[in-house]
Amino acid sequence: MLLPKFTFHEPETLDECLSLLDRYGSDAAVLAGGTDLLVNMKKGLIRPSVVVSLSRVGELQGISTDGDSGKLRLGSMVTMDAIATHQVIKKHFSILAQGAQRLGSPLIRNRATIGGNLVTARPAADSHGPLICLGAQIELTGPSGSRKVPVEDFFQGPGTSVRRSNEVLTQITIDKIPPKCGGVYLKYGIRKTLEISVVNVSVLLCLEKDKTIAHARVALGAVSPKTIRSPDTERCLIGNPPDEKTLKKAAEAAAARCQPISDIRGSAEYRQILVEVLTRRGIEEAARRALSRKV
């Protein structure tokens, strides 16, 4: 399987990169980890005449946390393996490490990047639900400067986002999660590796001292054109303890409001049932983690 011919650029600075994208516009494809782009090029699904690689742009690398605020910054070229194995992320933003750990295979995770996983905007992507639960902000930089977009507003539909062709996704920032919060990413697939979710559910809960739920975010993947929040589920949770009655109501709300499609991986009816089951398990597990302080 051969790649079509293209002109290759590997800028070393963000400025150089932006001027290349400005010059070539939509003729240029941006190469991050290559685990989607090169596959699509080999299959002949896309034929960009120019490929601009981000791998040597220093500004896009690195994971850092702000000492005082605890804010996490991820360069867009950080690999999924780096996220899945990073000690601070595993401890304080574990829902994101869980999502990253479920992407592709170890070989894919060593190349696939967080920026790439966002820009490819697949409805079943493993990082989207965790990032939505964490309230992540996405920074896009273009010729006239940078703008920040909440991750929820970034996706438009399968394969499309608000990124313009002359913009680079530069970094992702996440505010520190308060104590007594717990997060969980549940992915249902036929196998454990190299699998695209039939359904995935992300849940982040924060508990009050008396164990009522103070804050809840629930995101559902692979059930709509993009990963969505379930406000009905969140409303059922907030102000209530994670008891049997709340769990049942919240899980039913998640299933009732989502409208999945039938495809090769599962029927709409099956997905709806999975949403209910996984949401319920997710809430239970997130509450358990909140009590043992595992974000």
Added chain:
Amino acid sequence: MAQTIQITVNGVSHDLLVESNRTLAQVIREDLGLTGTKQGCEIGDCGVCTVILDGKAVNSCLVLAVEAAGHTITTIEGLVGERGLHPLQSAFVNEGAIQCGFCTSGMILSAKVLLDHNPHPTRQDIRQGISGNLCRCTGYQKIVDAVEVAAKMLTSEKGNDDG
């Protein structure tokens, strides 16, 4: 568009003129003649093209050769040392972990990276470590056995060297 790249493969530096649309897998096999690296699905699903790039196991079918410029690569040919086969290689032979052999190079390189980071893996760790490498012959049991045996050989070797 051809460009000159320098890559270090199995400790040897190479200066090569490559087209930008050629993958690392193609260059390793065709330009360097190191055919231990296989090409299978060519879209990152099967793992037969696995090489170690700067200490990480990757699908070389999804890395452009030009992206590898300046980096260090180990292929299956690079595992043979002065004392002969690497413990993983001999364990695969002795434990019957090789049938058709097409997955073996990639499987061993993924296992090598696993053992570099985790010298005492559980069977579950081993399964996860090689989960990007498909084998259609063995049913994996003997591969997991071989990696376990190699892990024991490597830790006892290290113990002897230290002692």
